[in-house]
Amino acid sequence: MLMGLYTPEVPREKQPWCLRQTPLHFGSSFPKLGCLSFLFLTRNDSRMSTSDGILDAFLALRYGRLPALDSQVLARLALTVLVAPIVTLFLWFTISWVTSPLRGYPGPFLAGYTNLWRLYHVRTGKYHETMKKLHDKYGPVLRVGPNLLDLDYPELSKVLYGTDGKWRKTEFYHSNSAIVNGKITYHMFSTTDQSEHAQMKRPIVKHYSLGSVLALESHMDNVLGELMQQLDSRFAKGSQGTCDLGEWIAFYAWDLITSVTFSKPFGYMAQGHDFDGSIATADRSLDYFALVGQMPWLDFLLDKNPVVRVGPPNLTNVTNIAMTSLIARAQGQDSNYNPKAPDYLQHFIDSKTTHPEIVHDGMVFGYLLVNLIAGADTTAITLRAIFYYVLKNPAIYSRLIKEIRAAGIDKSNAFPYSQARQLPFLEAVVREALRIHPAVAMPLERYVPAEGFTLPNGEFIPGGAAVGINPYIGNRNKSVWGADADEFKPERWLQDGKGGETDEAYKKRMQKWNACDLSFGAGSRICLGRNLALVETYKLVATILNRYEVELVDREREWETVNSWFWRQKGVEVRLRSRE
Numbered sequence: 298m299l300m301g302l303y304t305p306e307v308p309r310e311k312q313p314w315c316l317r318q319t320p321l322h323f324g325s326s327f328p329k330l331g332c333l334s335f336l337f338l339t340r341n342d343s344r345m346s347t348s349d350g351i352l353d354a355f356l357a358l359r360y361g362r363l364p365a366l367d368s369q370v371l372a373r374l375a376l377t378v379l380v381a382p383i384v385t386l387f388l389w390f391t392i393s394w395v396t397s398p399l400r401g402y403p404g405p406f407l408a409g410y411t412n413l414w415r416l417y418h419v420r421t422g423k424y425h426e427t428m429k430k431l432h433d434k435y436g437p438v439l440r441v442g443p444n445l446l447d448l449d450y451p452e453l454s455k456v457l458y459g460t461d462g463k464w465r466k467t468e469f470y471h472s473n474s475a476i477v478n479g480k481i482t483y484h485m486f487s488t489t490d491q492s493e494h495a496q497m498k499r500p501i502v503k504h505y506s507l508g509s510v511l512a513l514e515s516h517m518d519n520v521l522g523e524l525m526q527q528l529d530s531r532f533a534k535g536s537q538g539t540c541d542l543g544e545w546i547a548f549y550a551w552d553l554i555t556s557v558t559f560s561k562p563f564g565y566m567a568q569g570h571d572f573d574g575s576i577a578t579a580d581r582s583l584d585y586f587a588l589v590g591q592m593p594w595l596d597f598l599l600d601k602n603p604v605v606r607v608g609p610p611n612l613t614n615v616t617n618i619a620m621t622s623l624i625a626r627a628q629g630q631d632s633n634y635n636p637k638a639p640d641y642l643q644h645f646i647d648s649k650t651t652h653p654e655i656v657h658d659g660m661v662f663g664y665l666l667v668n669l670i671a672g673a674d675t676t677a678i679t680l681r682a683i684f685y686y687v688l689k690n691p692a693i694y695s696r697l698i699k700e701i702r703a704a705g706i707d708k709s710n711a712f713p714y715s716q717a718r719q720l721p722f723l724e725a726v727v728r729e730a731l732r733i734h735p736a737v738a739m740p741l742e743r744y745v746p747a748e749g750f751t752l753p754n755g756e757f758i759p760g761g762a763a764v765g766i767n768p769y770i771g772n773r774n775k776s777v778w779g780a781d782a783d784e785f786k787p788e789r790w791l792q793d794g795k796g797g798e799t800d801e802a803y804k805k806r807m808q809k810w811n812a813c814d815l816s817f818g819a820g821s822r823i824c825l826g827r828n829l830a831l832v833e834t835y836k837l838v839a840t841i842l843n844r845y846e847v848e849l850v851d852r853e854r855e856w857e858t859v860n861s862w863f864w865r866q867k868g869v870e871v872r873l874r875s876r877e
């Protein structure tokens with residue numbers, strides 16, 4: 298019977314979308330199983346046997362002929378219609394579980410049985426911690442879903458996240474999409490189609506190179522100027538209240554991304570709060586994305602259904618700003634724009650001319666939204682992690698201050714990137730903060746290519762199974778980073794003078810670590826904005842610490858973190874004093 302239900306001849310990618318979300322070997326059998334459950338539930342009724350009652354009901358539907366059903370039969374039919382889906386689901390999950398090729402992989406029983414298990418753990422906001430404990434218990438390969446393995450093999454990053462595009466993103470990413478002209482439209486981050494992705498990326502990728510990002514430095518300096526002015530007047534001079542630096546970092550990151558994108562800050566720093574609620578709404582959207590991604594078909598029920606839209610919340614103001622800026626610029630009426638200081642909007646509009654066969658207005662709009670949605674919170678998370686860990690460790694703080702102050706940059710100016718980038722301890726701090734607190738802390742899911750894959754421990758994963766490395770797990774793997782992998786130790790990124798590490802050995806170690814560090818992802822889907830994020834980060838940290846003495850209000854207090862794909866934090870409260 299099982300063989301009859303299984304239809305391996307239908308290629309997985311040709312199966313209906315919702316069935317592709319199911320355990321890989323059993324997906325197309327769901328409707329057959331449903332019919333079987335229905336027949337099973339109706340089998341013993343003397344008055345509505347499978348051969349008469351169901352036939353009658355079928356004829357009624359097909360030819361409009363009313364069957365001769367009495368009330369008992371109708372009650373039985375109604376009950377069956379209600380119970381059949383439940384029985385079907387139960388059978389479906391059970392048979393899938395029993396016959397799954399991933400069945401031998403270790404993990405909690407429920408995880409292998411249903412994705413609801415993962416959905417529950419994502420909902421707690423502590424997904425990464427649970428997974429870390431489970432890896433400690435079960436080892437490097439952990440079954441976290443009927444068709445998903447979480448791998449603690451950071452050395453496989455180059456394979457899973459290669460440049461050949463063979464390991465396709467899973468449908469986890471699909472809910473980050475919109476319906477445009479009646480069609481679901483994905484953007485560069487959410488498309489799982491590698492050729493569509495390459496086509497989207499080609500026209501704009503050069504604008505994210507380090508050289509292009511540095512051409513935006515004047516925008517960044519303006520934003521830093523505004524930040525210093527606000528921090529001076531609100532916290533560092535006069536009545537000295539405490540400053541929620543974590544919150545101000547978010548204002549900075551959002552104002553900066555809109556400045557480099559539209560030549561106009563959102564205005565969070567000027568107003569001193571999330572005045573339009575967009576920052577909070579972005580958090581809610583991420584909550585939706587992280588949850589629904591565990592069972593992607595939910596997005597069709599909650600967001601893409603034609604009747605009532607339930608979620609995620611709309612980023613109305615963000616989309617409005619993108620739309621009005623695009624229209625004003627296209628009509629030559631954008632008073633914020635200075636042609637001598639180009640911005641992303643101009644680059645995107647120009648790409649319509651350089652790549653007319655690919656780029657249209659809808660894509661320009663998509664590029665703008667990706668910049669705003671992917672570029673602000675991620676950078677803010679990294680900056681918060683830097684300040685939190687540095688301020689918690691007085692020795693690290695002193696060493697960093699000494700290095701920054703020795704550069705001799707006037708404290709009333711924004712720190713130039715060219716100078717900040719030459720500070721080795723600052724670099725070590727940035728890299729360590731990205732390692733210990735990656736902005737993305739859930740697995741970067743990919744499908745194993747058709748031929749399958751053999752793990753370093755010799756186990757084989759069949760093609761079509763989903764796997765992922767979670768940057769949080771990989772970045773704390775003790776065999777790569779050492780026994781102290783859970784500690785914040787920037788020195789680990791420097792050449793070990795005391796241990797007598799040779800230049801050659803240091804170079805080799807860095808090569809290995811660079812290949813294992815997934816803080817920005819890797820390969821063809823590596824973070825597009827990493828240069829922008831790093832330039833922003835170096836400049837902000839150096840500027841603030843050059844200008845102010847900063848201390849945590851309570852060095853013993855832990856911050857609060859919530860993991861919704863982005864691992865965001867709350868509570869970096871500081872006192873600021875302008876340096877003499």
Ligand code: HEM
Nearest residue numbers: 486671672675676679736741816817818822824825826830
């Ligand atoms: C410190 C800050 C940042 C961190 C830690 C970060 C992290 C990441 C990670 C881990 C991915 C890979 C996701 C995956 O493979 O599933 C990613 C992708 C991406 N990031 Fe970032 N990001 C940061 C800043 C930015 C900025 C500033 C931008 C844009 C302005 C940006 C745009 C993107 C885009 C477009 C993708 C998708 C790339 C693709 O699929 O081709 N990110 N980021």
